[in-house]
Amino acid sequence: MADLLENEQTRKQLIEQLRTQAPTVKDTSAASQSTASGSVTDDSLPRRVADSTQYFLTKLLDDMGDATAAIGAMARGENIGGPGMADWKTTLINFALVIAATVIAFIVLRLLAARIFAFINHWAGQAPPATVRRRLAGPATLRKIAAVIAALIVDVIAIALAGAVGYAVAMSVAGPNASVGTFDSLFVNAFVAVEIAKALVRTVFATRFARLRLFEMRDEVATYWNAWLCRLVGIAGYGMLVIVPVITALFTAALGNLAGLLIMLGMYVYAIRVVWRNRTLIRERLVLRASVASTAFFATLLRLLARVWHVLAIIYFTVLLVVSQVDPVEALPFMARATLQSVVAIALGLLVSAILTAILSHPIRLSDDMRTRLPLLEARINSYVPATLKGLRFITLVVVLLFVLDGWHAFDLSAWVMSESGKATISVVVHIAIILLFAALAWTIIASIIESRLSGTGTRAPSAREKTLLALFRNAALIVIVTMTILILLSQIGINIGPLIAGAGVVGLAIGFGAQKLVQDIITGIFIQLENGMNVNDVVEAGGVFGTVEKMTIRSVGIRTMDGGYHLIPFSSVDVVANHMRDFSYHMGEYTIAHRENVDDAIEHMRAAFAELMQDEVLSPEILEEITIPGVTAINERGVTIRVLIKTTPGMQWAIQRGYNRLLKKHFNAAGIELPYPHTVVYFGQDKDGNAPAAQVDLGRKADRSSPPKGRAPAAGHTPRPLSRAKSGSEDVLGNELEQRVPDEDDQV
The missing domain is CATH 2.30.30.60 (SH3 type barrels.)
Structure with missing residues (x-):
């Protein structure tokens, strides 16, 4: 330690390392102090963003100060190189050889791979057989997907071989007993990572081979975006993974950090400029693509993406800039992992949604025996498909969103899944899905059986009573299933339904007392x-x-x-x-004839009218028995009343009544049987001797009119006509007095 502190360069590097670890130490001490004081550390996302921003600004100012001091030292001619860099010339020469060998090997391998790409592109352009074409839906066929994956594998193999060549050259220049240099390994690792990222970009755009392009687009569009993204990946990758570490090793960490800041700022300004300039163009193309989307779900996602894509891109590059300065060592690996996880999650989500759409877009077919027994079951099951598809898509969208947030460390998905709240939430979702499945299954079976019976598809058509009762039972079953399902779902999401049931019982009791008429x-x-x-x-x-x-x-x-x-x-x-309308009906007619008429003759003509009625092709099938004439039921001031009974099918008594009345009137007219008018007694008065004055009555008979036969004088107001068969049909009297109505299923409550 004393030797390190005596050397000025090692002392400065030690200070830099201590400054790098300072935030961690401060955070640890702050956490310890808060724990000791009994408070809870705020580890929320806004707090972490604020701490990272503060640390970023503090570190940026420190790095700028250190870089200014290092540049000043270099201007004064002082040696600021790191320890062990006495042979830096040899190291840089070996580094250049490794770079040249890796790049040349990659160019040669790419030229060889181009032939394979051309073959795969030609194979992807071949039309599949007719049998296969019928099984596939949409432009993205299995042949194209296989070709894209094969091209990506070939590209990755070429990159790996080029990296292997670079690593072999690095080992050869290092000597038999030496290890690969730090710069050499940095470049080879950075080369493999950056070129694989570029390979993924080439998979999407494929500028030279249109059939290996993941999405349909014009060649100039693919060329523009491929060049832009590859340029960004190359600058960020080689700059942060190669240039910054080399400057840090050759000079100081402050200069390396400053170089990294300048590289990332340049990339950030360039990326934001391109995104902002193309925001309208990309929006229009996404909206156009949404208008021809295969499903409404994809169309909605594309329209939403068209509105916010540039905002998401700006946020992405801003996060990349900040992270690269907060943690230069782990910045690019973190962004690569987060981006890859997000892209994979979104791609898998779209794939799952497409598979669900392909599976559920075809109607579900039941067996012939099941369709014969329950003809409406298949249609009812297929009616659930749209709602089921929307629910599954929503769940897929939520899962994809959770994976994306987990990739960016905004949400710890694995910790949440293993936590009690995560397990409880997943359990609730599964239980709710099972409950809804069983509820839908129960309602589908009950409703299909009832509707099958109501439609009369069985061996016997349902009666009107069966239709009414089955419709009432169907509605009652629906109410019970919905009520029980809601109560069980409430209990599953943690709501105590005991008080709810008790309250419902009390309310029901109060309603029962207050609504006795309703209960009745x-x-x-x-x-x-x-x-x-x-x-x-x-x-x-x-x-x-x-x-x-x-x-x-x-x-x-x-x-x-x-x-x-x-x-x-x-x-x-x-x-x-x-x-x-129950079982049978009767036409009960009471016909009054004048006192002067013979009752037996009238009854005979009544039977004659019924006999003619039985010859009617329309009305006769509705008559069940012979006419019944009980006899005279009343004798009053108007005349003699005779009752007639004709037994008919249910509801046809009014049609028979109209037809029989028409025929009876015809027969009574032909026989001269008087249907009496109201009678009036005229009193001419008398004198005190009881003598009445003579009445001057002019019968108005003409001399040429012959007198009727004795006993056959026509009734007043009646015109005798010969008996003949009526020419008019009887369809005009067929049917009930009231029009029948065919109820639909919504009439029953």
């Missing part, structure tokens, strides 16, 4: 459905309203009346349900 509606509706009291499209009379049932829920029924009015009736208001 629901209970009555359940029993009406179970007892098959009414179904959609039934013609019923409920709650004093007569019409067609349009909609039924578990609480109310919607009835459409003949005037078009829609009546919503709660089931608690329904005391009696009169269903006119």
Whole structure:
């Protein structure tokens, strides 16, 4: 130690090393003091950035001062070289030989590799077989991907061989018993690292071989960006890994740091200038590329990148400048590792997203037996694909973002995964995915079975009652599954659902007491459905309203009346349900004839009218039995009333009524049977002797009119017509009084 301190140069180097380690010592002592005092050290990202910035500025000022002193010493002719540099001329000559041998070997190997690149480029341009072409989607075929990877491997092999040549030359010039010089090993290592980085750049742009280019772009664009990036990589790599260490070894650390600062500042200004000048051009090209993207996900990412790409580039080069001055030794390795990890994470994320898109873009096909039993299951499963794809893409995006932050030391991914919070978060995500999977599976099976039955794809078409009950059960199952899923998910993310369930019970009890009418509606509706009291499209009379049932829920029924009015009736208001569409119906007609007519003759004509009705091709299939005429049901001041009963299919009683009334009127007209008018008694008065004045009545008969046969005088107001078959059809009277309605699945609640 005494000998080192006596030498001025070694003393200055020792001081430089102590200054380099000073921030670490200060941080350690500060941490120890804060721990001893009971406080917690602030290790957050803003605090680390502030400390690094402060250290960067302090070190920059110190280096500038030391560099000024060293330059002044050099101007005065003082020797400022490091220890062991007496033979620096020999070292520099050997260093130059290693550089020349490595560069010449690399040029020769690149010329040889160019032939291989040409062959691979030609192979990549060949069209794949038709069978293969049908299996591939998009411009990036497997053949092109294989060609790009093969070209990269060849390029890396050429770089490795050139590095091996340089290392062999370094060993030969060092002698049989000597080790490779520091400068020689620095250059060879820097050469391999920098040229591999350039090889990755050439993989993206491939200026000479367009088919080996990773992305489609014009040749002039590829040439421009390839030259710019390779220039940046070369300046930063060789400058920080070779030039700065050589200056530091030959002169002082302060001059080396100053040289590194100048190199990085020049590179930074040049890079920012190029980025800012091309910001609009790159934005337009990214937006154009997004307009032809295969999926909306990639299009959104490209549009977002088009807006912020120049900001990200400026931040990247700014971080590179700062890190290179804060820690010159580890700056470039850190940036290389962070950049490589970010690029690999993004590439893998895009690859996973593309694979998911390729897999899920094709519809899922079930077996023929499954499609026969559950024809709607396949369509329902395929309806989940877009949401599943979005969820998987979101998870992929989050994972890629975490890996990128971990690469830049903004987030310690491995420590977080091993921590309790990380394990808990991953466990929660997995549990949530499993819960959603089982919930979707349960709902898919239940809904597919119910909808398959409702669609009538089985051996027997569902009845109206089955449709109503199945629709109600489907909605009830959906409510139960959604409620249970939400409660389980809340419990998984750490929310105590015990008070929630207890509170829901109390609220339900309060609602039950305050909404007794609602409870009565629901209970009555359940029993009406179970007892098959009414179904959609039934013609019923409920709650004093007569019409067609349009909609039924578990609480109310919607009835459409003949005037078009829609009546919503709660089931608690329904005391009696009169269903006119159950099993069979009756046309019950009561027809009144005049007192002077013969009842037996009228009944015969009623049967004759029914016989003609049975000849109708449209109405006769709707009649179930022969006509029933119970007889005279009333004798009053208007006449004699005869009842008729005709049994029909459900809902066809009104059509039969219209058809029978038309035929009966025709037969009564032909037979001269009077349907009585209202009667009025005219009183002419009388004198006190009981004599009435004579009535002057002019019957208005013409002399040429013949008198009707005895007993066959026509009724007043009636015109006798011969009996003939009606020419008009009966389609105009077919159907119910009210129009039926086909409900859809949204009508059931």
